[in-house]
Amino acid sequence: MSARRPWLTTHLPSKPKLQAGLPYIRWYTGYWYLAPGFLMYLVFVLLPLVDTFRVSFFKWDGINPEKFVNFENYLRLFNSPNFLTALGNNFYFVIFNSLLPILLGLMVTAMLTRRVLPGMSFFRTVLFLPQVIPITVIGVAWSWMLSPLGGPVNEILKAIGLGTLARPWLGDFALARPTVGLITTWMMVGFCMVLFIAGVQHIPEDLYDASEIDGANEMQQFMVVTLPGLRNELAVALVTTLIDSMRIFGLIYVTTRGGPGTETQVISYQLYNAAFVEHAVGYSAAIAVVLTVLILLLSGSALLVQQRLMRE
Amino acid sequence: MRKQRFTIGFVSIVCLGMILLSACQPAAAPTAAPAASEAQTAPASATEAPAAAEPVTLKVWTQESTESPYGQMLEKITKDFETSHPGVTVDVTHYTMEDLDKSVPLAMSQPDGPDISQVNNGYSVMGSLVKAGLLTDLTKYAQQYGWDKLVSPGLLARMSFTSDGSEFGTGNQYGMAMSAEIVGVYYNKKIFADNNIAIPTTFEEFEATLKTLKDKGIVPLAMSCGGDGVTCIQTPQAVLHLMADPQWLADYAFGKPNTSYNIPEVVKAAEIVQNWEKAGYFTPEYAGIDDNQLVSQFAQGNAAMLVGGNWWSSQLIDANPNGFGFFFLPGFAGKGTPMSIGGLGYPFAISSHSAHQDLAAEYINALFSQEAADQYASVGQLPARAISDGEKSKVDSLLADIIAAFTSQNTNNRIGQYLDWAGPNLWGASQAATQELLAGKITPAQYAEQIETQHAADLAARQQ
Numbered sequence: 001m002s003a004r005r006p007w008l009t010t011h012l013p014s015k016p017k018l019q020a021g022l023p024y025i026r027w028y029t030g031y032w033y034l035a036p037g038f039l040m041y042l043v044f045v046l047l048p049l050v051d052t053f054r055v056s057f058f059k060w061d062g063i064n065p066e067k068f069v070n071f072e073n074y075l076r077l078f079n080s081p082n083f084l085t086a087l088g089n090n091f092y093f094v095i096f097n098s099l100l101p102i103l104l105g106l107m108v109t110a111m112l113t114r115r116v117l118p119g120m121s122f123f124r125t126v127l128f129l130p131q132v133i134p135i136t137v138i139g140v141a142w143s144w145m146l147s148p149l150g151g152p153v154n155e156i157l158k159a160i161g162l163g164t165l166a167r168p169w170l171g172d173f174a175l176a177r178p179t180v181g182l183i184t185t186w187m188m189v190g191f192c193m194v195l196f197i198a199g200v201q202h203i204p205e206d207l208y209d210a211s212e213i214d215g216a217n218e219m220q221q222f223m224v225v226t227l228p229g230l231r232n233e234l235a236v237a238l239v240t241t242l243i244d245s246m247r248i249f250g251l252i253y254v255t256t257r258g259g260p261g262t263e264t265q266v267i268s269y270q271l272y273n274a275a276f277v278e279h280a281v282g283y284s285a286a287i288a289v290v291l292t293v294l295i296l297l298l299s300g301s302a303l304l305v306q307q308r309l310m311r312e
Numbered sequence: 313m314r315k316q317r318f319t320i321g322f323v324s325i326v327c328l329g330m331i332l333l334s335a336c337q338p339a340a341a342p343t344a345a346p347a348a349s350e351a352q353t354a355p356a357s358a359t360e361a362p363a364a365a366e367p368v369t370l371k372v373w374t375q376e377s378t379e380s381p382y383g384q385m386l387e388k389i390t391k392d393f394e395t396s397h398p399g400v401t402v403d404v405t406h407y408t409m410e411d412l413d414k415s416v417p418l419a420m421s422q423p424d425g426p427d428i429s430q431v432n433n434g435y436s437v438m439g440s441l442v443k444a445g446l447l448t449d450l451t452k453y454a455q456q457y458g459w460d461k462l463v464s465p466g467l468l469a470r471m472s473f474t475s476d477g478s479e480f481g482t483g484n485q486y487g488m489a490m491s492a493e494i495v496g497v498y499y500n501k502k503i504f505a506d507n508n509i510a511i512p513t514t515f516e517e518f519e520a521t522l523k524t525l526k527d528k529g530i531v532p533l534a535m536s537c538g539g540d541g542v543t544c545i546q547t548p549q550a551v552l553h554l555m556a557d558p559q560w561l562a563d564y565a566f567g568k569p570n571t572s573y574n575i576p577e578v579v580k581a582a583e584i585v586q587n588w589e590k591a592g593y594f595t596p597e598y599a600g601i602d603d604n605q606l607v608s609q610f611a612q613g614n615a616a617m618l619v620g621g622n623w624w625s626s627q628l629i630d631a632n633p634n635g636f637g638f639f640f641l642p643g644f645a646g647k648g649t650p651m652s653i654g655g656l657g658y659p660f661a662i663s664s665h666s667a668h669q670d671l672a673a674e675y676i677n678a679l680f681s682q683e684a685a686d687q688y689a690s691v692g693q694l695p696a697r698a699i700s701d702g703e704k705s706k707v708d709s710l711l712a713d714i715i716a717a718f719t720s721q722n723t724n725n726r727i728g729q730y731l732d733w734a735g736p737n738l739w740g741a742s743q744a745a746t747q748e749l750l751a752g753k754i755t756p757a758q759y760a761e762q763i764e765t766q767h768a769a770d771l772a773a774r775q776q
Contacts, residue, residue: 168600
């Protein structure tokens with residue numbers, strides 16, 4: 001075996017050794033292939049990101065010249081009572097958009113994967129469909145279904161004798177938030193489920209056989225074999241759904257516009273409002289920066305906790 | 313190997329096709345039908361009398377869809393204009409109001425932006441554009457074409473800004489609107505007739521009518537608080553207009569500093585409306601429906617009255633011709649000056665970049681002609697200038713009522729203001745506050761305070 005080489009030489013891209021039959025490839029050719037994609041990424045993602053950070057220190061209406069205002073936008077944000085309300089609502093939606101779908105996803109996975117069920121692909125497809133439907137369509141369809149004027153949800157309740165439960169779901173102060181939350185759960189369950197089912201395929205069958213020999217029942221098998229085996233998929237699901245919960249906007253805009261009152265007000269909605277209604281682009285940039293930092297902190301710490309809990 | 317090649321080839325063609333298709337999108341995204349009126353049949357300019365030196369294209373942006381009555385009227389007037397101006401093509405692009413508000417500021421600063429566009433009054437859009445020097449001062453055209461004779465100065469002021477865009481409601485005129493607006497009370501004629509109800513002439517009579525209807529089991533007042541919240545916001549504001557000082561209304565709406573929303577009249581108006589909710593005068597499901605659903609329901613006869621703007625008239629006329637009437641919300645007995653929320657419609661403005669200033673002004677004048685006004689009335693909408701006598705005899709009774717109400721209030725200088733003009737966040741704040749007020753979550757005093765807090769914040773943000 002080779003002696004220990006200095007760190008630098010082991011970590012630089014090294015010239016690939018020529019193999020018989022393959023054409024000669026220069027060692028840096030790979031970077032040429034990456035270049036176009038990276039250029040797009042640079043121009044359309046990274047540079048605007050940096051520019052947004054820059055704009056957050058200015059006051060700008062999108063047409064007239066911008067004016068440097070230092071930290072004023074940030075101060076305005078932190079002094080705004082609506083910001084705390086919105087943040088609270090975002091955390092509330094984390095429960096419905098992130099935690100609940102993961103739990104339900106795990107449950108569904110547990111039920112669907114231990115045995116071969118006929119029609120499995122059909123169920124998988126149907127449960128995943130909400131991810132495929134555009135968010136505006138979801139919002140409009142659910143608004144219609146939950147409408148107190150002849151919407152199917154209330155009509156069904158009345159038909160089965162539970163008419164007293166019929167409500168203006170999206171307009172009721174107590175019910176609007178959980179209702180929107182449940183719609184997001186409906187959207188996310190499919191995603192989590194598909195992720196976990198794919199993950200379960202990678203768990204070696206012998207682990208299950210071994211645990212069976214040891215006398216584990218279904219539930220114990222799930223806790224001891226399946227769950228740890230889904231460690232990575234859980235991490236992905238957690239981070240993705242968390243980010244989604246903090247960014248939620250389209251559904252709120254189409255269904256409740258942040259109402260009633262400030263019940264479903266969220267940070268992204270304030271961002272949209274600042275940029276497009278108030279024409280205060282600098283302020284909306286500040287909101288964007290704060291939101292990004294929040295998302296990074298939240299998903300980073302969630303990931304850390306999850307990895308610690310499920311350490312091998 | 314062949315199967316692999318086939319798959320790769322197939323996928324590449326599909327991807328290429330998708331890329332090509334996405335490149336075919338129109339540059340700006342209109343809503344329903346894309347741009348319309350290239351009505352050139354044959355290149356007649358050769359045989360015609362001397363046309364324009366070279367073919368000219370006038371770009372017009374509007375927030376009216378091709379299906380709306382106004383949108384259709386715009387198409388017709390545009391075709392007539394093209395016919396009478398050989399060599400000129402008018403390219404009309406249709407947006408929704410929200411999309412236009414967002415696209416216009418950016419577009420007007422581009423050299424190839426629209427020549428003419430509808431521009432929202434207020435500081436956010438029109439004010440910013442005036443400040444950036446992107447709109448043409450229309451005062452000379454107003455005098456040339458006599459627009460200032462046909463529309464009262466109070467209404468013209470709502471399209472005026474000082475040349476630096478700092479003050480609204482005074483200075484030069486930057487827009488011209490074709491339609492007028494008034495908010496009043498729609499009523500279902502059949503319900504009134506069946507229950508022997510007379511049109512109330514005082515506010516006290518109006519409230520008594522609400523009680524009578526409720527006792528008979530009819531929904532007295534249609535209301536919705538979801539969606540855009542137009543009815544939700546305008547109902548307490550309409551009541552406020554019966555009590556507030558006209559000068560305060562103008563000062564507040566034009567965003568003058570040192571004005572406050574937290575005045576006793578606002579609190580009283582809020583209290584009245586909250587009491588109506590408690591007495592059950594509103595549509596039972598009001599919390600969960602939006603204005604469009606509400607008006608559809610009202611058109612089918614689900615409620616007796618609706619506090620709304622004239623913009624619903626076409627829909628109601630289509631659903632039930634001569635089935636609805638309109639009156640302006642009557643004032644308190646003994647207090648003679650009931651104002652009505654209202655003004656002019658969405659103004660058209662000319663870009664200062666446009667190479668065809670005079671032609672653009674001519675086009676706008678065509679939109680404001682007597683024929684245009686008559687056409688507008690024929691589709692059930694309220695034009696800004698008076699319609700001809702011939703047209704008057706043909707209009708639906710609802711529109712006749714609306715025209716009478718507007719003319720009366722306008723002549724007496726009682727057209728009030730859209731109070732959300734005072735600040736960009738006031739629409740959202742008013743909707744949230746009204747939702748909370750009607751649900752009993754806040755008191756009328758808190759309602760006034762909440763809206764004033766947002767108003768003060770908006771004023772401060774503008775002063776910086």
